Amino acid sequence: MDLIEPERPAEDGKEAPPEASVKATRVPRRGRVLIGAVLAIVLVSGLYLINRYWISPALMTQAMGSGDHPDAPPISLTDIEGKRLDLADYKGKVVVLDFWATWCGPCREEIPGFTVMQDRYASQGFSVIGISMDDEPGPVVEFYKEFKMNYPVAVGNQRIGELYGGIFGLPTTFLIGRDGRIYAKHTGGINPAIIASEVEELLAMSPTAEKTDFKPAMVAGTATKIELGDPAAIDSEIPGLNLSKLTAAQKEDLKKLLSEQHCPCGCNYTLLKCRQVDRACPVSLKLAKEQMEKILKPGARTTSTGKSGDRGTG
């Protein structure tokens, strides 16, 4: 930065020499860089604080205070002790539904806090339910014993994860109220004291009326809107695609198209087969949806007669 001082007449009235008429005070280059960096940090910090404490809570209030608490999708599994685990049996109780895995460090860190909560609040109508996303029950059983878990734990599956909107990070924790609605979703490890405060608020709720004024703790990983999966798409014969808008002929056309194209994800399967064996594959899901949309476009022709019996599965 150059500071230019205005020309001043010489004190003795004589004209000042040309080279002295302009005096420039230059801020050193290093100083300019430092000033720039400090201003940038202040700018970014300010933006972060505005988002954290003003914009996000406002969005939160908007999303959650308007009654947007969906019913928790049904879960019916056999727990690792061989007993039936049905979420419907917990209606009237506050439930912390924890998706976790034995290979997940943050999950292992969090679970002791859940066993403490189970002891503390069970008599008030509360339970933790653990859904392990491990591939096999063996490690889960060992973990259950080692960590002295005191609440029901079952090994989950892809379908349940999809019903709950997709479990993209572990742990993912849902808070379910006495009315069976989901009131909060947290992804990532969370301080047990925060969950406890949410549980206490939900324990005080009526078992029938939706608690519209509930506000979950706004921490990193808290969902501002709880989105669940579409059961029609999840249980579809082409997993991930809701086929209810297609005619029988269109369905056959779609299956034929998907059987003729290979999935570029590297699986060596056709798109149809990839959807069936790897429902998590985002590549085949995207391509299959595009094909379905083409078929649903007005004016699109069908070539199939709509007869049942799909022979080709890739």
Add this chain to the structure above:
Amino acid sequence: MKTFSAIVLSFALAAAGAWAQAPGPVVKAKVTMAAGVARPDSIVKAAVVAEVLPGYHINDHHPTLDYLIPTEVKLEPSPQVTKNDITYPKGELKKFAFSDTPLSVYEGEVRFDVALQLEHKTLPGDYEVKGQLAYQACNDHACLPPAKVPLLFSFKVVRRGASVKRSE
């Protein structure tokens, strides 16, 4: 002024990137084959270079704790390859909020060296061996499910006696 603007802009972009969702897979990987062609009974060398998204880590091939899922390069069986050797780098010890013990992990760019021993009866021609990089990634407070990146090792075999360049 230009320097000042650049600094402000770079910070703002970095912040915007941090708040945005992670775009796609956390780990990308590509195969780089050693230049030239190979003879039957020779060793074909390659490298798998993985890029781990900033903020995430994947476990060392020999993980610090038993329950952690190791990073692994796996190759499909191939009639042309009798044996393959994978060299895994040593991970970096890092401390995370969810573990009292520092964990040996890979972050940023990671290189795995691959050596494919060709079968001595391999006929001249172009060949491909498929594989995958299997990993499980976490950041400081959440873990993603185990995942795989498909790999393809492509190489050309020439007859014995033909000149080769830098394949063995």
